[in-house]
Amino acid sequence: xSELKALYQEVILDHNKNPRNFKRIEDADCSVDGYNPLCGxxxxxxxxxxxxxxxxxxxxxxxxAISKASAxxxxxxxxxxxxxxxxxxxxxxxxxVRGEIKNDADIDQMGKLAAFAGVSEFPARVxxxxxxxxxxxxxxxxxxETVSTE
Amino acid sequence: MxxxxxKTGSILDTFPVEKIRRDFPILGSRVHGKPLVYLDNAxxxxxxxxxxxxxxxxxxxxxxxxxxxxxxxxxxxxxKYEEARVKVGxxxxxxxxxxxxxxxxxxxxxxxxxxxYGRMELNPGDEVLITGLEHHxxxxxxxxxxxxxxxxxxxxxxNDNGEIVQDEFNRLxxxxxxxxxxxxxxxxxxxxxxxxxxxxxxxxxxxxxxxDGAQAVPHFRVDVRDLDADFYVFSSHKVFGPTGIGIxxxxxxxxxxxxxxxxxxxxxxxxxxxxxxxxxxPYKCEAGTPHIEGAVxxxxxxxxxxxxxxxxxxxxxxxxxxxxxxxxxxxxxxKIIGNAKEKAGVISFVMDGIHPHDIGTILDRxxxxxxxxxxxxxxxxxxxxxxxxxxxxxAFYNTPGExxxxxxxxxxxxxxxxxx
Numbered sequence: 001x002s003e004l005k006a007l008y009q010e011v012i013l014d015h016n017k018n019p020r021n022f023k024r025i026e027d028a029d030c031s032v033d034g035y036n037p038l039c040g041x042x043x044x045x046x047x048x049x050x051x052x053x054x055x056x057x058x059x060x061x062x063x064x065a066i067s068k069a070s071a072x073x074x075x076x077x078x079x080x081x082x083x084x085x086x087x088x089x090x091x092x093x094x095x096x097v098r099g100e101i102k103n104d105a106d107i108d109q110m111g112k113l114a115a116f117a118g119v120s121e122f123p124a125r126v127x128x129x130x131x132x133x134x135x136x137x138x139x140x141x142x143x144x145e146t147v148s149t150e
Numbered sequence: 151m152x153x154x155x156x157k158t159g160s161i162l163d164t165f166p167v168e169k170i171r172r173d174f175p176i177l178g179s180r181v182h183g184k185p186l187v188y189l190d191n192a193x194x195x196x197x198x199x200x201x202x203x204x205x206x207x208x209x210x211x212x213x214x215x216x217x218x219x220x221x222x223x224x225x226x227x228x229x230k231y232e233e234a235r236v237k238v239g240x241x242x243x244x245x246x247x248x249x250x251x252x253x254x255x256x257x258x259x260x261x262x263x264x265x266x267y268g269r270m271e272l273n274p275g276d277e278v279l280i281t282g283l284e285h286h287x288x289x290x291x292x293x294x295x296x297x298x299x300x301x302x303x304x305x306x307x308x309n310d311n312g313e314i315v316q317d318e319f320n321r322l323x324x325x326x327x328x329x330x331x332x333x334x335x336x337x338x339x340x341x342x343x344x345x346x347x348x349x350x351x352x353x354x355x356x357x358x359x360x361x362d363g364a365q366a367v368p369h370f371r372v373d374v375r376d377l378d379a380d381f382y383v384f385s386s387h388k389v390f391g392p393t394g395i396g397i398x399x400x401x402x403x404x405x406x407x408x409x410x411x412x413x414x415x416x417x418x419x420x421x422x423x424x425x426x427x428x429x430x431x432p433y434k435c436e437a438g439t440p441h442i443e444g445a446v447x448x449x450x451x452x453x454x455x456x457x458x459x460x461x462x463x464x465x466x467x468x469x470x471x472x473x474x475x476x477x478x479x480x481x482x483x484x485k486i487i488g489n490a491k492e493k494a495g496v497i498s499f500v501m502d503g504i505h506p507h508d509i510g511t512i513l514d515r516x517x518x519x520x521x522x523x524x525x526x527x528x529x530x531x532x533x534x535x536x537x538x539x540x541x542x543x544x545a546f547y548n549t550p551g552e553x554x555x556x557x558x559x560x561x562x563x564x565x566x567x568x569x570x
Contacts, residue, residue: 041507065567
């Protein structure tokens with residue numbers, strides 16, 4: 001059970017059961033769909049940007065506990081972050097769930113995201129954790145494109 | 151093991167399952183430190199040593215290319231390959247081995263019929279009829295040919311139990327319908343369709359029928375002539391044979407009328423730059439060097455299946471399925487999807503507040519292999535308003551003890567999720 005406990009940590013189960021920011025933002029600056037055709041996980045992420053800063057982030061959709069908790073935790077962390085900070089966290093999260101961050105202190109330093117460290121022991125589930133982050137990255141970049149064409 | 155059977159002398163007690171299990175080497179393995187409980191047979195079944203040995207022996211002592219050389223090994227390989235064709239023909243009671251085409255699997259068989267028969271017969275406005283229970287492999291090839299030919303794909307709906315609405319199916323068989331393609335057993339729900347009756351209804355209107363038997367052949371004996379199927383397809387790897395080979399059965403008159411699927415060696419009688427004369431069936435439909443060891447392995451699988459008592463197997467599998475449905479449906483917060491009167495080999499279920507992927511991961515750590523997801527049948531999932539299910543699928547080598555391991559595993563899933 002120990003690896004399972006490491007995967008299904010309290011933080012993850014809690015965010016799965018009571019996802020934060022689980023709503024649509026009607027006047028969002030952009031919304032992007034993320035879909036995993038293999039397993040059917042499907043989320044839409046909504047962003048409101050105040051210049052370079054993510055002023056509001058929310059999501060709707062359905063999927064497994066890992067993907068839903070990942071979207072929920074991500075939404076709590078990214079509010080108030082700049083676009084660049086969000087992209088840096090995206091990279092860090094990738095390294096974490098792929099098991100590329102070995103040092104416990106480095107993992108602990110990631111706060112709530114550290115709860116996803118156990119995912120690396122379950123290669124089939126890495127893409128579940130990453131899906132919301134990819135969707136967010138697309139949303140942020142879409143905004144960037146919109147901005148650059150203005 | 152604390153299994154109490156309702157009545158003594160039940161087939162669940164008397165069926166020689168332990169003896170059969172010894173024929174399948176992989177069933178003795180351990181996964182994550184636990185004995186393997188393999189309940190993903192609808193995805194692919196395991197192989198008896200008889201099949202594994204036949205493939206190994208083929209490469210050790212019998213291999214060369216087929217239908218080519220005059221030398222000993224080429225003749226031997228050809229003999230083994232053609233013997234396999236005869237075994238398949240007898241296995242499904244085809245009228246002749248000429249009606250047995252080796253393909254890569256059920257998927258390729260359907261693509262072959264869509265791309266040849268479909269290409270030949272469909273005109274703008276014509277219709278192809280399928281059902282709401284189909285696997286993607288019996289949807290997409292028809293969609294593709296319908297699009298190419300400006301034809302229309304019609305879908306007979308299913309009811310809340312996961313059964314095809316027969317009146318609707320009959321109503322959708324019209325003067326415009328050029329072919330109907332129906333699954334024999336649903337891979338997602340386990341529904342056994344009344345294909346004989348459906349074929350008869352189609353034939354009343356002179357409409358040929360393709361039956362996707364991928365999930366039927368592993369569970370009961372199929373007689374294509376009794377069904378009067380025009381085309382019948384299945385995959386070797388689901389009937390305890392190798393992957394990468396499958397069967398298209400077609401009535402010879404239809405196969406002869408169809409254009410070739412692929413061009414190449416073996417499918418020709420003579421080639422000049424001006425004109426090619428195609429070979430006779432079945433070779434016309436088998437371009438290139440075939441999957442010889444696959445055919446040999448499938449032949450061995452059929453030989454193995456023929457050595458078993460199928461009357462007993464069908465009774466055992468039905469009893470095992472009923473036992474599993476009873477035990478699994480007794481779990482709180484669990485719902486079985488698909489409650490057709492006639493079912494074979496499959497229990498699809500969902501759990502309150504727990505996604506099928508999480509069920510699959512936790513069961514895996516208990517050594518239990520099930521499939522989770524949409525099972526390549528997204529329209530079925532949509533019909534029931536769910537994104538995915540967890541699916542336990544059985545073969546004759548599964549046991550009541552494994553059913554109970556699954557039940558304990560599901561309870562563990564609930565424990566993990568009741569943590570908060």
